Amino acid sequence: MEELARLGDVKQAAAGHGQLIWAAQGPDGESLGPGVRAWRHGAALAVASPDRQQDRLAVKGDSADAVVLVRRVLEEVGASYRLLGEAALIDALVRQLPGLVPVHNFFWMETTSPSGAATAGVRWLDTREEKEATSLFDRFFPDSYAQPGRAGVRRWAGVVGEVDEGTGVEPLAVAADAWSAAGCGFMGGVITHPVARGRGLARAVSGFVLDALVDRYGRAALMVLAGNTPAIATYERLGMAKHLFGAAQIPAG
Incomplete structure (x- = not known):
């Protein structure tokens, strides 16, 4: 497991993956965010972002490498972190890491184009x-x-x-x-x-x-629960593309 100390290294490993980049960078866009740490193992990348409301661990890459990486990262940062990643990868991690349970599925949605929405009065x-x-x-x-x-x-x-x-x-x-x-x-x-x-x-x-x-x-992005059909339809009409993600966590205690 290799720790990545620079935001540039994380961006290169993320290969354009918007959610990992968003999780890693600080407000200046030039360095990692406060308390953020990132690691790479083989073809897997993990970014740990501490937060007062919910510590998050964003993960991507090959599932076999991710199992090794996530296990070691959780040993390093603690079990309070909620895993976020593409749904298929989170499913694989839940099957192979004892104690990890699914929380919910959601869509990461993003766009790089104007919405075309009528915004008079806003x-x-x-x-x-x-x-x-x-x-x-x-x-x-x-x-x-x-x-x-x-x-x-x-x-x-x-x-x-x-x-x-x-x-x-x-x-x-x-x-x-x-x-x-x-x-x-x-x-x-x-x-x-x-x-x-x-x-x-x-x-x-x-x-x-x-x-x-x-x-x-x-680029603009958001997260919406997979069951929130009306909101998803609204964001799609605004030109946002959706990607199915999952969340999982080791329950407290």
Whole structure:
């Protein structure tokens, strides 16, 4: 097992694999992120990214080499890390590594082209409006990793309007520029208030953010659970390609 100390070495080993590059790089795009470590063994690559919400271990490559690599990496960094990788590879690791259990499947989706979405009425929210958006997550999406005020969530775009006539305006649909780094912008926290659904607001705010990320970073990506069919369809209409991934972890205790 060889540890890779430079981001350039990780990018070369990742061979254009967007998820591994995103997991490895820091905000400056020139070095590994804070606390990030990466290793290579044969035709397998693993990137360990510590996080207060969930430590992540992104992995790719040949399954036989990955089994050896992941076993050694988990011995090095500890069992708190959740594995993320292409679904077939995660399945192979679950079969061959004792204690590792599947968590869920999801799609890594990405694009390098403008969305073509109509984004009239969408704008970047000010500080007060971002705080107001907190209630959307408290009430309708408490499990979202991206929420107002959390570390790494840089800015929020949204559509503002009235939920009920005469109650004043507030965010109706929002999406965040979150955990973006040079070479790969990342979108999270897409949510629409139930009373405003069916009006295309999620597509509008998503298109607005994706276009901003592609313009700045050259690539925009997101992760969505495999069972979230409506969201997947929306992102595909925005020109995003999907790749089936899996997550697995050694349960605590």
